Amino acid sequence: MSPLRVAVVGSGPAGTFCAEILSEDTGHEVQVDVFERLPTPFGLVRYGVAPDHQKIKSIVESLTEVYESPSVRFLGNVTVGSDITIDELRAHYDAVVLACGAPLNRQLGVPGEELPGVVAARNFVSWYSGHPDASFDTSVLTADRAVVVGVGNVALDVARMLVRTPDELRRTDVPEHVVDALGGHSIRKVYIVGRRGPAHAKFTNKEFLELAGVEGADVLVSPDDLELSEEDRAHVAVKPATARLLASLGKVAARAPLGRERSVRFLFHRTPVEFAGAGAVGTVRLTHTSRPENVEDLAAGLVLPAVGYRGVAMGGVPFDEASGTIPHRDSRVVDGERPLPGLYAVGWVKRGPSGVIGTNRLCAAETAGALLADASSLIGTGSGREGIDALLRSRGVAVVDWSRWRAIEAAEASLGAAGGRGRVKLHDRTDMLIAAGVAA
């Protein structure tokens, strides 16, 4: 019997977990090709998870093992949609799994959002993570104050990165220009503004404690913001994790400021209603959520909205604009009510931007389960991966395979060693391709 041939689009956790599950002993011989638009694998594990979260990033070791299996290939530096189309993949493989994540930023819908100095947190994250397509104008770091909008873990990540000391940054893998820019910027006050109150904040106690323990800044919480309504109390009573977070917030609120040069202040129950300024943002107008007549103007030259993400439509694939995801039924992509044979979705593009890395493993198990349940009707419907290899060659696509990615990793280790640091990321695509040996 011929093998089940599967193409996965995207090498983030969702796509990699899916490849892993498919390549395990499933009762079928399975060949999996994972296509990735970047020369580097692992999606947001490399370009989202904060650089000072090296423990979380150690998941890379188990993700790496997936690509060392003889039945899984990595085809990096191949953009599905331009280098190769979805229809071409569907013609050559028995099944295609879409695992392309949620790369677009959600908008706040607040007047002035388009002003220079208002920068989606994801762009800032991409820049400090060394993403090759990051666009971030470092001149905004000359501001004195920054406002982070949102009370999720990403909001706390970006606030923490703004107050890390150069020594702390040097212990991570961020590129040297990021150490220079973040280590020497002039932002002294960072505000984290949340519409929600502390009982409904989305960040975890662990993230909060980490921020509260930074060396370079005072972390400030106002006791007034911690007063709970009846409804809040009922909510907390059944949420022990929230009760622990409130206890930590309470301890920090009771702490006397240490007089450090930098500070991070939480402002709960506030909504930004306008960003204003002549030529660039200078003021954020906030209203109090339950007392809209309470208006505050906060001076700030940098605003980082961290309010969520959405997927991006891909030619030939149905897309739900409202949710920013690919419509599916039990992981099978549908066009209206009609399932599209052999087309599946997994991860953030399937369920939206929620959950931690491990959530994608459960999601991948569902998707792989649906695909394997359909296997008998799929096997033999694709013409084979050889045709795809020939197509990519004929189009001059410089594929970065697994051994070439390993060469990029080696170059990053050498770069770090040369600067007296651990591994340091390459951030320029051409440098990556040179290190991979596919460009001169």
Ligand SMILES: Cc1cc2nc3c(=O)[nH]c(=O)nc-3n(C[C@H](O)[C@H](O)[C@H](O)COP(=O)(O)OP(=O)(O)OC[C@H]3O[C@@H](n4cnc5c(N)ncnc54)[C@H](O)[C@@H]3O)c2cc1C
């Ligand atoms: C800033 C940030 C910090 C986070 N920190 C943590 C954390 O500390 N701990 C934690 O557990 N979770 C964290 N998460 C959540 C976690 O990263 C996600 O749950 C997970 O990455 C989603 O996996 P995914 O594979 O669906 O998407 P992604 O990780 O986004 O992977 C999608 C991949 O598809 C590729 N791709 C997209 N389009 C194409 C195309 N056309 N052709 C080929 N390839 C394509 C992309 O380049 C990317 O590599 C964080 C998320 C963000 C945004």
